[in-house]
Amino acid sequence: MFTTPWPLRINPHVDQARESALAWMRRFGLLDGEQAEEDFVDWRLAEVAAFFYPHASAEECCTAAQMMGWYFLPFDDQLDGEIGRDPGRVATVCSALIGIVHGVSGPESHDTPTVRAFADLWSRMVRGMSLPLRTRVAFNWTAYFSSQVTEAIDRRTGFAHRDLADYFLLRASTTCAFGQNDLGEKWGGTEVPPELWHHPVLQRVRQLGADVVALRNDSMSLRHEDITGGHNAIHLIQRSRGGTRQEALAEASRLAQEKVDELVELEERALSRLVRAVDESQRAALRGYADIIHDWICGDYEWERITTRHDEHRVMPGWAAGLLVSAGS
Missing domain, CATH: 1.10.600.10 (Farnesyl Diphosphate Synthase)
Structure with a gap:
């Protein structure tokens, strides 16, 4: 617990962003059934986007909520499981995502729902950015994906x-x-x-x-x-x-x-x-x-307070097993 002198702000387009993110995730197969949709709502993923980007336009807030939907179960949570203890498999996934970030490849190098969805998402995340900002955001998102490989190595070696x-x-x-x-x-x-x-x-x-x-x-x-x-x-x-x-x-x-x-x-x-x-x-x-x-x-402080994501140990739903693992992997 800690206190800050700054106000909590929330984007007024949060409800529109929630519906947009749900529709987008359904389209890419990142949600399956009513429980998955309830989890998205209860985890307050649209709200965390609205907290982080309170001045974003309606379109930008929708993209931010889609990003948060992608970030958790379809990607981050996958790496808490079996795949996250295999540095080679994590490197294959992250290499594909880094290729998308730098515009050198598309999702075909690791053709899974999570990677296909990210290719669609990234193009809208960086649309209209100046070259210096786009270069910087590509560097920092590459660092994010690279860090997942580092964590997989640490899990494997017990570091x-x-x-x-x-x-x-x-x-x-x-x-x-x-x-x-x-x-x-x-x-x-x-x-x-x-x-x-x-x-x-x-x-x-x-x-x-x-x-x-x-x-x-x-x-x-x-x-x-x-x-x-x-x-x-x-x-x-x-x-x-x-x-x-x-x-x-x-x-x-x-x-x-x-x-x-x-x-x-x-x-x-x-x-x-x-x-x-x-x-x-x-x-x-x-x-x-x-x-x-x-x-x-x-925004993070408030989101951690209202989300149900941390209420208990999260068990990966069976339907999500194929989100990040391509056929034959």
Whole structure:
């Protein structure tokens, strides 16, 4: 648990986005039956898109909700299962997705419902982006897919992090934090010029945001990850520092609050100094970027509170077995 000084905002097009995402997922075979559709609604995947991108247009909010629908059961949850313990199979899937991101191949290299759906989704995610932003979003989504291979190798070898700083660097990739933030610049935000996006202050701002979200998510997903294993900050804290589960959760909350407080101070001092040093159009982009990180933190906090996704250990439904595995794999 932690507190922030920023408001929770929600996109007014959330209901339209929910219906659009359900229809799109049905079309690509990513939902099967009433229970699957109820899970999408109860997991509040349209809401998390609306929290992250409160200023997106109706069309953009619909695309964001489709992305969230794709991100979880059709992709992320698959890698918690058997396939996620086979680095070679994960690399095959992720290579196909990276090919789509960079425009060098289509879904034919791994022709499954999840990959076909992503090819359709990606083209609309990047439509109208400037070349610098498209290059950046491709880099960060490639890092996301690459991190799935890293996690599969870690599962196979039994590797477990003992250093939180190292863990947070990987976790920013495994949640696609920076790739999601990039989309905030396109979907209702203001694009940060490339000569400023790499500034150390902005690097720290986005890393802090990613760390806070990681701590919140890891705290809420314990029911599932106590069974499936995999990397989790609460497990890491218990493993490296000893103590009880409740003590580890309390430490995670303390760390999250410490990072929120650091972010507030960073914005008040270093970011405000940077804002004063640039021209008016760049000032708007820098302030808008801070808001993207605020929406990311507050939106995730609220989503973790209202979703049913973490209520219990998730068992992969039988119908989903073929979403990411091609015939003959």
